[in-house]
Amino acid sequence: MSPITDVRAYRTYVENITGGKVTESNTKTRIISRYTELFNRYALRTPDGVFIKDPSQKNQIVSEGQAYWQILAADLARIDPAKAAKYQENFDALLKGTQYMIRLAKASGSWGEFPAWKVKQSGNSVVLDRDQYGPTANSAADADLDIARSLIYAQNLVEQGLWANRGYDRLLNVWLLQARSLFVEQNGVLVLGPSEDWNEFSFTDYLDPAGYKEIAAYLTKQGRVADAAFWEKAAGDSMKLYAETLNDTGTFPAQINVRVRSASDIEVLAANNTRMSYDGIRSPWRIARYITMFAENNAEAQAAKNALAHGSQNNFSHTLSREMDAAMYLPLSVALGSVSSADLADRIFRGRLPRDNYFDNTLELLGLVDTVFPRKVNINNTPSAAPVAPPLQPQTVIPAPQAVPLKDKPVALPVVVMSGWDKDVSYTASKNVLTVHGIGSRGDYDSLALGAVNAEGYSKLVVTVESIRGRMNANRYIGISIDSKNYAGYEVANYAAFPAPVGKRIADNLIDGQLSVGEQLVYDIAGKGQIYLGAKVYVEPNVSITYSFELQK
Structure with missing residues (x-):
């Protein structure tokens, strides 16, 4: 059976990208082709590493893009293990660029271990950009934590024997020590700030409860139970914040202010009169990853249903790109078995806007990978060393017999x-x-x-x-x-x-x-x-x- 639980969505999705022939191999082939096309289009190759540029934003380079494409490189190695070495080459080149962005941030006075959130091309390398606040050396917490989970995926691939050992675990351990500083505890609730360098408000869709659970699972596997407990709490608190945000604001605004009086008394307000648009649109995707991998109670499941209902009430239209809106809601719709998922899958491939928007294309690809080839964890919430992609070529074997009654002997x-x-x-x-x-x-x-x-x-x-x-x-x-x-x-x-x-x-x-x-x-x-x-x-x-x-x- 397909990893997609809604067969109608799966068929519509595949028919739209393969001309009507529904096969898992064609699905995978399309995703691989799209990854290769976009990576070649967006990769800026320099002696200091590879950087992901955004042609729709004057080729700006942001840490968020580095994180996405490191994750996608690890995803593609999982889905297409025959070419794992090539995907590792891409990952390592991106990671080199990310580490160069860290050096730029430190040289500008940032005190942490994370990359500058935005840089720009200068000759055959990159330099810090500037905005209304000065040099763009501060970090972006969503990218910082997405990069952490990309390193977990890389280390898992090493342990599977698909990737060579490049010391990802050592880098990851340093990264995670610093990452706890991204959270502020308010009366017993962990709230993710926007950056290691400032904390005026929070970005709604920076919250990634599934990513925090994956970090906890990694630490548990290392025997670091106390450290894992912090990330378990961060995951639960972040799901609670998503639920409170929707309850209090009726949407997922780009920016929020969180007021915690107690663990059971949380108020969330839209900050700076923001609404859900390109900031905020990742919320349903983040929630879907958690529901697919870790949902533990009815309250969390209800929060996911409320998030899907919110999208439906707005006809899944929040940004200028209906395809990206659909891609961000599709994983959640499929996870909940909603009939709307067929329409969403169809919308993604009904046609593309006539502009090259890196953000749209990247998030569409991420949303589709998480829908068709979702990451799973085993019963102990510890990432398995086995890839979770569907078979490339299912084994030809003896048909399965029915369970047989057993006699009173071996x-x-x-x-x-x-x-x-x-x-x-x-x-x-x-x-x-x-x-x-x-x-x-x-x-x-x-x-x-x-x-x-x-x-x-x-x-x-x-x-x-x-x-x-x-x-x-x-x-x-x-x-x-x-x-x-x-x-x-x-x-x-x-x-x-x-x-x-x-x-x-x-x-x-x-x-x-x-x-x-x-x-x-x-x-x-x-x-x-x-x-x-x-x-x-x-x-x-x-x-x-x-x-x-x-x-x-």
């Missing part, structure tokens, strides 16, 4: 690979035996479904390592998911539950530690009825590992 488990997504990994499956083959030029992960089974009356699932042909250098080979819900193969590593077998521990949904031939992994399944099994696997080139599955009393 019974072979029906193992069927439904769909993996990685070209460097293949499988053979027969009866209760699964063999994973490394067929590419490098080690890689995959996510697969293993079918349904009636476990009633049994207390243990035993997975035995039957053989290892070839040399494995890694310390993690496989993790088994046991869940009451059924997931497609590419979804398993991100949604399904991965319990630890007896005497083992789990890291990134894989059993931590090397496995040996004959070793048995024992899972407690006492009291369960029908269960759905899946696996996340890792295998290196020219290696085949065979596992058998069995239910025991």
